[in-house]
Structures are given as C-alpha cells and as structure tokens.
Amino acid sequence: MNLPQSRNLDKAPVKASINERYIDMSEWIEVGSLEDIPSQGARVVERPEGNIAIFRTKEDSVFALRDHCPHKGGPLSQGIVTGNKVACPLHDWKIHLDSGEAVAPDEGCAARFPVKMEGNKIMLSLTPDEGCPNK
C-alpha cells in the first residue's frame, strides 16, 4: 500500500551516503583544467575499467559520463556537443549530459560520474551515480 513512501525512505540513506562520499576528498581526483577541454567539446579519462568522457558546454558547465553510448557503445566523447546534450558519433542518438539518459523516444543511459570545479581544476569522482545499469 505505502510502496511509494517506503521507496522514498529506502532512497534517502543511499543519497546521503553518496553525499558523504562526495565530501571525502580521497575519492576526488584532479583530471585537468577547464581550458584543457574545447568549448562544446569533450576529452577522455582513460582507465582499464572503461573510459570516462568529460564534457564542457558552451556555458562552461562540466559533465562526466561513461564514454559508452547505451545504444551500441559508441564513444560519446567524440560526438557533437550542443546545449546540455551530446550526439553519439555512431548513430546520432542524443544523450542528456546532466542525467546520462537518452533523449526520448530512445531509451537507455550512460552512467553519470560526479564532477565538480575547484577553481579552474576539474575534479572527478570514479564512483558512478546510482540508477544507471550502464556503468
């Protein structure tokens, strides 16, 4: 009966723990500075577990997604960035940078990684957000 409520309750502590981890400095790594990424462009953080794409929008917002399109695994870092979206270079799926979700009616998501600016430095957490199977 109270399913929606209990679901919210379940979710709350998870969120909190992520936030705690956000604060834990050891989890954040510096990957470079804003100028390293072209405006409306992306660069890649290479790692054996799978690359992470770091995007910079025209408004200088920075986002990080798994560099793997939910459709056929295309490298999102190589796509054209417009607004808060990137168009996958393989089949032109559009992915929301802020959520990692595909633009409807396509369905799927690329895992989102926490990213923040410290001055001009881009700080990345390697722990993806919950909620997306495509990690």
Add this chain to the structure above:
Amino acid sequence: MKEKLVLVGNGMAGVRVLEETLKLAPDDYDITVFGEEPYGNYNRIMLSPVLAGDKTIDEIMLNDEQWYVDNGIKLHKGKKILEIDRVNRKVIAEDGTEAPYDRLLLATGSTPFMIPVPGNDLQGVIGFRDIHDVDKMLDASKQHKHAVVIGGGLLGLEAANGLMLQGMSVTVVHLMDSLMERQLDKPAAKMLKKSLEEKGLHFLMEAQTEAIVGKDHVEKVRFKDGSEIYADLVVMAVGIRPNFELAEKSGIHCERGIVVNDTMQTFDPRVYAVGECVQHRGLTYGLVAPLFEMAKVCANHFAKMGIGRYEGSMTSTKLKVTGIDLFSAGDFTGDDNCEELVFQDAARGVYRKLVVQDNKVKGTVMYGDTIDGTWYFDLMRDGTDISDFRENILFGQAHLGDSGHGDDNRIALMSDSTEICGCNGVCKGDIVNAITEKKLFTLDDVRAHTKASSSCGSCTGLVESLIAHTVGGDYSVAPHLKPICQCTEHTHDEIRESIKSRELKTIPAVMEAMNWKTEGCSKCRPALNYYLLCQWPGEFKDDSQSRFINERAHANIQKDATYSVIPRMWGGGTTPEELRKIADVAEKYEVKTVHVTGGQRIALYGLKKDELPGIWGELNEAGLVSGHAYGKALRTVKTCVGKEWCRFGTQDSTHLGIELEKMTWGSWTPHKYKMAASGCPRNCAEATIKDFGVVCVDSGYELHVGGNGGIKVRATDLLCTVKTEEEVLEYAAAFMQIYREEAHYLERTAPWLERVGLTYVKERMIDDEEGRKAAAERFLYSQKFAQDDPWEERAKGGEAHEFTPIKKLG
C-alpha cells in the same frame, strides 16, 4: 503574473496549439480549455478505422485527462461556451462557468452539413463527425442490415467502407456522376468505383435525395425520380461547414469561417482562431496538415517569438480504405493553357495523370500505384522545371523503390512483414503500429520512434507514403520549403543568401541574425560551418567543434571506436616506396585489416585515436598525405591507364586524373565528391557514375556530371565535349564551385542536379563563358587556403587535445 489563455474547442487543432506553446513557452500561461465533448482530445481522423473495427476509441486518444493535469491545464469537458464577453475579456459557458482571458483561442471546428430534406431529423439519420456518431453507427450495424450513405466524397466512402466491414449492406448515394469529384478525374473515379464495387459496396449515381421517409425511425430514402431504397441507417456525408456561430455572435468578423490573418488573429487581436473554423486568405481547410501548420504559427505568436507566418497550405488527398491507393493534389483538371500527361494500365489497375503548365506540375491524380505522389507533390510545391525529365516523369522517380524493398510499390498491398527500411530493419507493420499507437503525424516523428528512413534515407518516399496511407485523407507533406532543422524557420537557400548579402562571418553571427531558437544542433552546425567556409575562404575560422568527428579527427570512426587511415594515391597511382611504407606502418601499428577501397587506394583499419598522429607522420615521410576519405570533400579521382599503356586508349587519362586531383584535393564540398577519368568510351574508370567524370574520346574529352553509385545508382548527364586538358580543368573547377556555392549541405550532385535541372547547369557552365571562368577563379582562390595536409600539421603536434586523453589512470 502569468497571462490567461483560454481555448474553446478541445479538438486536434486547438490542443496542438497548446502542445506547441508549452514547448516554446512552458511558463507563460495559465491555460483553461472548454470542450463540448465528454472526452479528452482524440484523433478525429482515425474515426474511420474505429468504424472499420481496426481501432478502439482508447487507441485514438491523443491527450487523456492526465495530460491536462500534468500540464496544469484546467479542462472543462462537456461544457459549451455560449458567449464571449469581449469587453470584460471572459467566456461564459452554458452552465454559467466563466473564465477570464488575456488571449483567447477559438478552435470550434466544423459541423457536418445535413441536407435540408424532409425527414433529416428522423432517428437513424446521422452525420459522421465524432465519437458519438461512430457509436451510433456501430450500434446500428449490430441491429440492422441496410445502410445508406449520402455523399460519395472522401468521408462518405470511408464511412461506407467501415459500415460494410461491420456487416451491413451499404449503398452510397451520390449527386454527381463521378465519385470524389473534387479530388479525382473521371478515369480515376471510375477505377475507384470498380474496386469498391468489387469489395461489395453499391452505388446510386446522379441520385438526388428528395426525402427521408419513416415514422420515428428512418425506413426508406426517396429520390427525385420517385424511386426508393430501404434504409435502417442514413449517414449524411455531403460536406462540413466551419463552425463559427460563437465567434459571429460575439461580433467577430466571419465570412465562410472566422476570418484570420497570417498570425492566426481574428479582427480582435486578443482572439485567435485555428483549424477548420477559420477562413484564411479566402480559403477554408478540412484536412489535418494545414491545422498543424496553423497551430505552429499560432503557438509561435503566443510565445512572443513573432517569426512565424501562416501563408496557406497546399494539400493532397489520400483515401483510408484498405487495399485502395489513391492520391490527388493541386489542380488536376487544368484549362486550355495546361497539358495533360497520362499513364493508364487498366489491367494492372494503375492510372496517373499530371497536369503541367509551362513545364511545371500544377496537379496530379494517381490511382493504384501512388508511391510517387510525394515526389510529384514536391515538384509542384517547389515549382521545379520538369523539361529535363519530362519524357520519363510518368514512370516516377527512379530513386524510390529498389533499395532493399524490391519494386514493391503498392503500399496498400504490402504485407505487414515487408521490410521498408533496409538499414534499420523496420517493417511496414512496425511503422503502421508506431503511427497509430504513438499518434505520429510527421516524417520526423516516425524517424524518431521507429528509426525508419533515418539512416540512408532511400526509403523516405515509402515512409511518407505509409504515413499518408495510415493517417489517411488528411496528410500532406510540408507545404513550404523545409527549414534546415528544428533550430530555425529558415531554409538552406535563405541561410546561404543571408551569409552572403549580410556578410555574416561566424556561426554565432548567423544564428543571431537568422533567429536561431537554440545554440544549434548536430544538423545545422556542420551545415553552417560549411556554408561559412565556402563563402569566406581565408577569412572564416573553421569551428572544428561543429564538425562531425571524422572531419575533426581526419580519420573515419569505426563501430568499435577505432579509426581508419586512407592516404591519397594521386589518380589511383602508387609506387613501390609508398607501398613499402604502407606495409611497414601496417606491421608496426598492428593494423587489423588492410583493404583496397573502391576509389583505388589502400585503407588501414583498427587504429586507436592516439596512434593517428604517429602513423600519419610516418606516412608523410614517404610523401603520403591525407586522402580525405572521411570528409564531405574531394575524395578520389579514379583513372584507367589510358593511352600510356592501353591499346584502346585515346588520351592520357591517368595524367589528366592526377592533374584534376592536384587541383581539387583539400576542398570541402556539401557532400562527398568523386571524380574519374576514363581513357576511352569503354569507361573502365566508371566515370559515368561520378560527380564529375571525364570520358576521353579521340576528338577530345566528354564531360559528365551528377552521377553517383551508392544508395541509388544515377548515371551522369553529358554536359559537353571539350578539346583540351586545360578546358577540362577549367570546367571541373567551375562545376565544383557552382555546386559548392549552391547545393544544400549533405546534398550530392545527383539530387542537386535533379533539383535545379541540367538546363540550368548548362546555362551557367556553357552559355555563360564569363561566369564559368569566374567560378573557376573563385574555386582556385579558395584552394589557396585549403591545400595544407591536415595530417602533417597534426603529426607535428597540432590539435594535440583531439588525440590525447586528458588523463590516463591505472
């Protein structure tokens, strides 16, 4: 505070305005909707399939009540507005409900016209307009046998077909001697009547109804000549009248409908009107496509964007009767100044007629095979001069029909499992289901939901036909030239013209000057980048972030995110030294596949992006440069060995090919651009399927233009024959430049040539010698800034950010 927007009329047109407005200006209005019917908004054009039993009411709902709740819209259903108090700016409903407005939108639609004969108010006499009418027909079909449909037009025939499928014996009564006389000429109407008779419908032609006879319930229909037929149900489908009673009563100027201007405002500028109730530039419309176009303009005005104008619609007609394909558009009768082109094959049940005036299509009627309807419609809309292909026009557009779907052109007869889109494996059934279940109306919608026609585009005509066939009598393709993308209202040509005349020199400058609604998209940004670099050689700074990855990285991305490397081989020639170098780098970089391309070059596959500058540097050592195999650019110049070796050769085609390639390499073009030079008419270099091909003959050089292999082979047209290599080079440069300056981005020379006509290209290239020389000059000037090997620059460390990760972990 939000402005108050009130909509009177909860139908397709009005709600479409709300949807568009919510997209453009989600927070600008408090919206209230009044609808007479006790439902949400449903798809009125799908009533015929409901009657035919193909669909249920639930399946044709467009906006259920939750939609209104989700969008914060107050819905008063089942409430009729009786009065508009324009002085105090409020509307008043039958039950006393009032709603104040800042802007009012009237979308009161139309009502079926009931012919004024005795007995037209008996039970069992109905129109065909809403869910209520369909319910009554379905009820009647369960209890009774004999139905009479008065009116042999589109709506009448769909109603008759539906009732017949529900098991009734149906007679269609028509005043004229020919069915659908407003859409069909006599031969087509005759074929239609025959097909419908074979399905089991009965017809009474030239029959004038005198009275409907019965006590309480209809029993018989009597005609002027005294004859009678039995009827348990009479459906009046003789036409619709715009419903403007409310507007007229409120003192808003009405003639045959509510009179509106190009921004859909009535004579009271706070009051707008859209849909079947309006009269615009003297015309009223009863089809869906115009309503949607009006809705777009109206929403644009509500959102205070002020750039849209409705300039009238050109409509086409299709009949939603299973198994029958007919198409009609424009003026299909013509007059003394018109010519008729007719194709008729009674045995195959195919008929097509084009009405042509001054070599322009004015109208068309098609029956049986209607696949080319959208093409003829485009020709009509664009005012294309058809003289270059007039002799073949009745056989249809060769671009349709045989890429993965055989020559099966009869949409209505295709089975659901017929594959329409060979690229993405989408079948007819998938598309039809998506159109009906997801309520799609446009090609863009269908592409987004099904992916059909979204890759190579060769099935676009089929998909458009399917949309037309499925949504039926109400579909029309865009009446105006299409905008470049959804970011702007402007067409390719308008944008190019503005870039030139207003001296716009950056992408943001174009976007600002041309009212872009966004910061661009992956469609328009590459196009603008190309248009600017073409117009302002040496001045425009290329925006690499607006280029597709292949052109940004100067290599082709592959399905596994690796890249391919294809060095240029001038005129298809190479040397042992070059081959040795290619072999060496292939081993050193552990290239997975070495492949010979169709353009006489060698391709290396499977390279990682950060290896590219290294391999390019090594290839440069042997003089190998970028082949631009990844670009909308000059690709290859294919040659045969010509008279240097071949015993049939007439000229030195290899040398000519190399000269052509040296002149043109590095140039960016609207789409990929390929050339070839063959040494004799045996044409081993396949020059007649290239964008620009030279076939050497003993007396000189034949120049061929506008060919391509690819999705649909198009052989070139012969432009002219010239005497010297110098002339070949001049013509090649001029043709390429005119194409570069005038084609739309992503339009190859073949469709461009078909769009503008060979006659036009000949005028520019042959008749206007000065113009040709000037175009060649402009080409050579722009080449001064284009002929730097992009690989060399990057091998030396340029654009390093493109090829290196920002960080490596682990």
